Amino acid sequence: MKSLVLIIALSLTFVITSCKSKTPPEITDQVKSGLKSDAQNFMKTLKGVLIREIESKGIINAVSVCSDTAQLMTNNYGVQKGIFIKRVSFKNRNPVNKPDEIESNALKKFEELKAEGKLNPETAYFETIEEEGVTKVRYLVPIILQPECLNCHGDWNAMDPEVKKIISDKYPEDKAVDYKVGDLRGAVSIEKVISK
Ligand code: HEC
Numbered sequence: 001m002k003s004l005v006l007i008i009a010l011s012l013t014f015v016i017t018s019c020k021s022k023t024p025p026e027i028t029d030q031v032k033s034g035l036k037s038d039a040q041n042f043m044k045t046l047k048g049v050l051i052r053e054i055e056s057k058g059i060i061n062a063v064s065v066c067s068d069t070a071q072l073m074t075n076n077y078g079v080q081k082g083i084f085i086k087r088v089s090f091k092n093r094n095p096v097n098k099p100d101e102i103e104s105n106a107l108k109k110f111e112e113l114k115a116e117g118k119l120n121p122e123t124a125y126f127e128t129i130e131e132e133g134v135t136k137v138r139y140l141v142p143i144i145l146q147p148e149c150l151n152c153h154g155d156w157n158a159m160d161p162e163v164k165k166i167i168s169d170k171y172p173e174d175k176a177v178d179y180k181v182g183d184l185r186g187a188v189s190i191e192k193v194i195s196k
Contacts, residue, residue, distance in 0.1 A: 025128065025135055025194060025195050027126055027128065027137055027194070031137065031192075031194060032124075032126070035124075035137070035139040035190055035192065036124065036141070038083060038085065038190060039085070039139070039141045039188040039190060042073065042077055042085050042188060043143070043188060045073065045077070046069065046070060046073060047148075049065070049066070049069050050062060050066050050069075050148075051148065053065045053066065054148075054151070059151050059152075059160060059163055060160070060162050060163060060166065062151075062152075063152060063163055063166045063167060063170075064166060064170070066152070067093075067094065067170060067171075070087065070094075071094070071096070073085075074086040074087075082192070082193070083190055083191065083192040084190065084191040084192075085188065085189070085190045085191075086188075086189050087143065087186055087187070087188055087189070088100075088103045088107070088140075088186055088187055088189045089107075089143075089175075089176065089185060089186030089187070090104075090107060090175075090186070091175040091176050091179075091186075092175055092176060092186070093167070093171050093174045093175065093176035094171060095173060097186070099187075099189075102127055102129070102138050103138075103140060103187065103189050105125075105127075106125035106127075106138075106140040106187060106189075107140075107184075107186070107187055109125060110123065110125070110140075110142045110184055110187065111184060114142075114184050119142060119144075119184070123141065123142055124139065124140065124141050125138075125139065125140040125141075125187075126138070126139055128194070133196070134193055134195075134196050135193070135194050135195045135196075136191055136192060136193050136194065137190075137191075137192050137194050138189070138190070138191055139189075139190040139191075139192070140187040140188065140189050140190070141187060141188050142184055142186075142187050143184070143185045143186045143187055143188060144182060144183070144184060144185060145179045145180065145181055145182060145183045145184075145185045146181060147181050149179070149181075149185070150179070150181070151163065152167065152176075153176050153177055153179045153185065154177065154178070154179060154180075155177075155178060156177040156178055159177070
C-alpha cells in the first residue's frame with residue numbers, strides 16, 4: 001500500500017515538473033508588432049465603414065450595417081490573416097461579444113490601469129496558451145469611446161428614438177449604452193497560432 005502511494009506521489013511530481021519545464025515559446029517583437037497592426041487595421045476598417053455609412057445613408061441605416069459588418073469582419077478578416085479577431089466588452093451589445101476568461105482578465109487589467117490614469121496607446125495584454133499541442137497567443141488592446149460613437153453608445157435618454165428602436169429590436173439584451181467620451185468601451189481580441 002505504502003509503495004502504491006509513493007508511486008502515485010512520484011508520478012504526480014513527474015507530471016507537475018514536466019508541465020513546468022515546458023516553458024511557452026517567447027512572443028517575439030515581430031509577432032507583437034504584427035498583432036498591433038492587425039488590431040489597428042481591423043478597427044480602422046470597421047470605423048471607416050461606420051463613418052461612410054453614417055455620412056452616406058444616415059445614422060439609422062448605419063446601425064444595421066454596422067452590426068452586420070462587425071460580425072462579417074470578425075469571421076472573414078481573421079480567416080484571411082490566419083488569426084481570429086473580434087471585439088469584446090463587459091457591457092456588450094451583441095451577446096457573442098461577451099468576454100471569455102482570458103478576455104475578462106485583460107479587460108479587468110485595462111480597467112485598473114484606466115482608474116490609475118495609466119492606460120496609454122501602448123497598453124496591450126499578451127498571454128500564450130497551449131491547445132491540443134498548438135501554441136497560441138492571446139492579444140488584447142483597449143477600445144476607447146470617441147465622440148462619433150455616442151450616437152449608438154451614448155446617453156440612452158438622449159439617443160435618436162429610431163436608433164433606439166432598431167437597437168432594442170435587434171439586441172434585446174443590449175448593455176452597450178450610457179458611455180461617455182474617453183470611457184473604456186471594450187477591447188479588440190486576437191487569437192493567433194504561433195507554433196505547432
Ligand atoms: C451606427 C451605430 C453605431 C455607432 C456609431 C457605433 N457603434 Fe459600436 N456597435 C453598434 C452595434 C449595432 C454593435 C453590435 C455589433 C455586433 O453585432 O457585433 C456595436 C458593437 C460594438 C462593440 C462590440 C462589443 C459589443 O458591445 O457588442 C464595440 C467594442 C463597439 N461597438 C465600439 C464602438 C466604438 C468605439 C464606436 C465609435 C468609434 C462605435 N462602436 C460606434 C453600433 C454602433
